Amino acid sequence: MLSAPVLAGAPAYLAAPAPSTPLGPFEDSAVSWASWATLMSFVGLVALALVVAAPARGAGERTARIVRTRLGWAAVVAGVLALPAVLTDQAHSASRTGYDYGAAWRGLFDGSGAGLLAGLETVLPFVAALLILPVVIRRALPARLVTGLRVAALILGVVGLVSTRIPTSLADNAGRTVFQTFMWILHLIGGGVWVGGLIGLVVLVAGSGLESGFWSPAIRRFSIAAMSCVAAISLSGLFLYWEHVDGPTQLLSTMYGRVLGVKLLIFGSLLALGAVNQFWLHPRIDALRAAGDERPLRTVLVRRFPAVVGVETVLILGLLFAASFLHGSARNQAFQADAAKHATGSVKKLPKLPQKEVSASTWIEGTAETAAVLVVTVAGYRFSGKLARRRVGRVRPAEG
Template sequence: MRRRAPGALLLLLGLLGLWSAAGVATAPPAAAHAELVSTDPAEGARLPEAPDRVTLTFTEGVSLGAGYARVLDASGERVDAGDATVEGDSVVVPLRADLPDDGYLVTYRVVSADSHPISGAFSFAVGDGELVAADATAEAGDTDPVVGAALPAARWLGFAGLSLAIGVPVLLLTAWPEGWASARLRRMTTGGLVAVAVGAALSFVLQGPYAAGSGLPTVADPALLGPTAASGNGAAHLVRIVLVAALAVVLRTVWRRGSPALPDVLAGGVLALALVGTVAAVGHPVAGPMPGLAVTAAAVHVAAMVVWLGGLAGLLGGVLREDAPAADVARALPPFSRLAAGSVTALVVTGVVQSVREVGSPAALVTTTYGWVLLAKLALVLLLLAAAGVSRVWVQQHLGVRRPRPTPRRRVTAHAFSASSAEPERDPVVASAAGARAEAQAAAAAAERPALRRSVLVELAVGLVVLALSAVLVGTPPARAEVAQPVDVTLPVQTAAGQDGSVQVSVDPAAAGANTLHLYLLDERGQLTQPVDIRVTLTEEAQEIGPIDVALEPAGPGHYVGDGMAIPGAGTWTLAVTVRLDEFTAGTATTTFPVR
């Protein structure tokens, strides 16, 4: 019983890790990346007297964490009365009483659900005070460049380590059981575990300066470490370190024994899945639409990646070494080739799901940083698939088994070195043929081992670059959050007697600045109809802007165009259409849309 207790404890740790990841996956959806939509007071507002608070409203709930929201006067002194608080989707900053006439600058840096900081500044004036330029302080500056470069490096280290820590043992379990005796592969796996732990620790201590906009000297600041530990992102890194330690205990037992027992496989499998879950259940997948599907797709994507790349590293460090028996190459490559093919399929399918969700539209691929990095990653993945395809074709041609013609009550095994072929073949003719084929496979493997090694080395090198781009994508705001979404909606025209026809509204690109508006007025039969009069206004209630009249030009029966319709700035805007259908009948239609 005492010997089973550690295994049960490790299994429990893994189940807890999976449970925590599932809890994040089923959390309420967010908007992928928070953006400021309105402020009170509004940007540039001039007030007769000072307000008692400043309110910033975002597209989703945010956290302050290690960030801040402050109000400064024209001399740079703070005039807020205490710490800012989060109320739903808003951040509220209390102000001191009896503030004099002056210009005031609001600076903020908050953290969205996907762990990315959002920072900015705006100003307002009280009485005769002069507006303060929004760039008058550096407090709302960008992320420290050293921190910004160190975070992707830490993520890359964690990804690469995860590939070794999980991918190499999977290779040994499925394709090369003799490798459990390899000291080199043991060191590779141990190095992978260390890399995962170091990457998680670095990501944890760097998250605070990243959120606060400070530099490397603040990585050990308790004021930053505390909020990071309390956040979901920080907790995931800490759990990952614990899971690494637990998996190290399991693998150490396996290495000592020389081969895994069933409890080792079960405990190690649960811990490996939990590790993958801690990677998938942070960042972009937990924010935006359908977080459950996104986290699941991300988990499968990460698992397929570590199995493939870790297996390639294991092949280079073991089977494909010059001192390894040629027969081991012939035995290990076919099952790994099948495993890699499954991993590639999973990578492609989940990659498409993630891309569609994070990009949103084809235009975003070539108009955003996220889109360009994703295109570079896709190009390298295609190169990786080409190299993998060449290797797989060689394996199928030289090490695969041709199916024999069916004979009554006799069938040659699917692979000469599969587990089912361990039993001696009773038919001496078939046994002789199998032996000759095994010798031919071993000879082919020995002759082509240098070329295979070079091919696998290319795959692994390209894969490491892909991991680097993946680490950059994790820290880049999704493309769909950076691109304005055009409005295209059909609205009922409400009159005193009820609905009377409809109006089709199109606003492109629905961004701050010049836009193009198209209106199509339809009667109850869906036919274009000409009104007596039509008026369109824009209003941003939270910022007390509007109503702003939109100039319309007729473009045909029932069709009006507002070319160059100006939207003053970001916010949640309401477009109202007022229509006079005849002398006695008037109706309205409204729609609300976000402007980024």
Template sequence: MDDERQRGGHLSRRAPGAVLLLLALLGLWLGAGVATAPPAAAHAELVSTDPGEGARLEEPPTQVTLTFTEGVSLGAGHTRVLDASGERVDTGSATVEGDRVVVPLRGDLPDDGYLVTYRVVSADSHPVSGAFSFVVGDGELVPTDAAAGAGDTDPVVGAALPAARWLGFAGLSLAIGVPVLLLAAWPAGWASARLRRMVTGGLAAVAAGAALTFLLQGPYAAGSGLGSVADPALLAATADSANGVAHLLRIVLVAALAVVLHAVWRRGNPSVVDVVAGSVLAAALVGTVAAVGHPVAGPLPALAVTAAAVHVAAMVVWLGGLAGLLGGVLREEAPADDLARALPPFSRLAAGSVTALVVTGVVQSVREVGSPAALVTTTYGWVLLAKLALVLLLLAAAGVSRVWVQQHLGVRRSRPAPRRRVTAHAFAAAEEPEPDPAVASAAGARAEVQAAAAAAERPALRRSVLVELAVGLVVLALSAVLVGTPPARAEVAQPVDVTLPVQTAAGEDGSVQVSVDPAAAGPNTLHVYLLDAQGQFTQPVDIRVTLTEPAQEIGPIDVALEPAGPGHYVGDGMAVPGAGTWTLAVTVRLDEFTAGTASTTFPVR
């Protein structure tokens, strides 16, 4: 017993050091990864438009083109072109070509101001909306504030979606985590009617969460209210999307898993076929959660989806196991022997889940945040920091429980018994060796001591596990909010690097490459490269660059340029006065008779 207490003391001293080391590694990984992460787009942003924002055209265009940082879909969204009186002048047949949305216009548009409003769905299932305007002939520019609020998400829909996701996450923890606990740590729990009800409720919650998310995705993408959840057009648009298919598949998988688990509960224990079938269905369910939203957008989607799947699986195994402990062996009427037998294997399972959560959480954070500035200046970053703080609290609570289990219920491996030569006669007789009475007595005494310790500390353990579970449910809620929040990368300033056609009276004549870094309020560095139709640098007779913010009626502001080589001009220290959607226009005179323009818009936050 003295040796047992001494060993427990060593464990109690080592555990806090291990936790601190783990947290230090997490900080180093996060700092190094965020600081060195390459640029990435995990949420579509408008790059350029044709016509450009605020452009004045001599002839009416035949179409409007919007180019985004990544592929988008119209889905339940819309793209509209309105004249100054608010009447639509597009043909209503917009098409998506990769990262471009092309909106055909009616022919023979009169001289007027035109307003383009759009709401498209990015690859991560989030809507992207905005507006810009242009002028044909002598018309007046239509202010973009005429479309203010048209692209906003309905507040009720915006609040209901995270709630539906949280319901699905919590249900997944019960539907998968509790059976994993029973398989790995407490086989006797298959006879528990309470745990059966918990798993059944979890399956129902997963199905309900998936159905609600499917119904709400249409109004979310379209910017409409709850009254449109049954709109056939919105339902069809959602069903045609990868996001919608994933949620419908999730409902089918839940039904299949319910059939497998029903057979297990009826028999009282799982067969090998049940375990294999249930594992496949559980993995597929986790996959439907990981393969939607942020992981499928941006670079290295396969790695991101894999990391997300491991992250989700680790969380549901941990939280579901905690819920199973509270509903099973931690109840007063449960046998103390079951508690002593179940806690050590679950403690090891939880430790593995924690390691997986930390590693995959770092991978996801580096990918979605991108820079230390984004971590503290965006909604996504602040929610992530709140989640990280709660996870650290969760790790601390779990550490306390794990140290107790190691001290009181850890079992040293006994020295293996010497091999005995097995003769053919003995093998045929199938004789079992006689158990050593001394070993059996010692094992029984140890089991009694462990059961007594578990029974004495059951109330304290129950409180500790309850704290872990409560904090874990809040972490799930923050995760549900993060899923619906544009990544931090998309909310901070992103350098502009685009190639634009030079529009002349006779059509396109060459191109201009524009680079603005960092595309933020204050000083910026501008590079302009002018190329001819053959892609060679060309020297213009004259060049002018201006900045305009139409919504705030700022500009045009002339940008001072310095030549830096053939066809290359630099605006070092170009000042952007403040946040907004800015238009950078380039006007070039190619020769005495030919002039052209090119423009692009970029957000400044």
């Protein structure tokens, strides 16, 4: 929190009350959450379908068909629902009192930069869902065609998702704006692949019917994607924290900080569950596959894996919901509260802090954080692989 001398150059105010920083209407956050959840889920579901395609084909034609159909229909539903969800969010933003769907629809592709981005965000996931339809409707399609349709749908979905954070102009500091946008793209794609992947695993686990040989390589492949997502979210999250928060005390003293604190607690819980998956559950699934399906451990894993994945899915959807309550900046909320506290005159609008200046030490710290996240991610993946190989080496297939 800034002290009174820092405000010496600011205009004089009369004992103004501390600025209110409410969470905002629940309805606004719910509408925003629906938009984010559908956009990100579509991207993650298509990405998961690409990731597990080879293990599904290796497990047999029946398993490949089940995986393709379940993930395909889930992606189609998410992409179709994204259209009304995003349009509703835009209609709500276009009206102060309700939902102006007419204004929102007219704003799509209206010739302006904002209209182009709004149109891409609204239309592309729906078009991408149409590309996935042949994959689930036709029983027999060439593998290359299926892969091509999925890749095209994924590209369209990613463009629609990142359109939500593409600026309409580069303003004064073009370099910083580009870097901020890149960080947001990392954050969104990482979160999308993670949340959609978890939803996809829940869809695959429900009803099961899949060959046991599918799960071990499929989970291992998803683990690589999930750990990459964690690295991307961590790196971009560190930058966003640096940009909006001036120290840990603001996590408790400002509304932005408290909401961010809830988000960080949920993220920490997800990391803990991910560690359980990576270092305990996945190695045992590998060992189970090597030992055969009749071992007693199979029942334990079959029960625990869906439960863990289900809890992770609920948590990550809750994290998205918490993120929809993040408004403004902890730095500005703390600054304005201090300005009101030391005010000597009345004012309608309190000042805001300028953006943080990037220095050489900022780049050094950022580089060190990047290296640390990458080292931990790679080391964690390699260590879990060693655990899996060690457990497989101890087990021999049951005889008889």
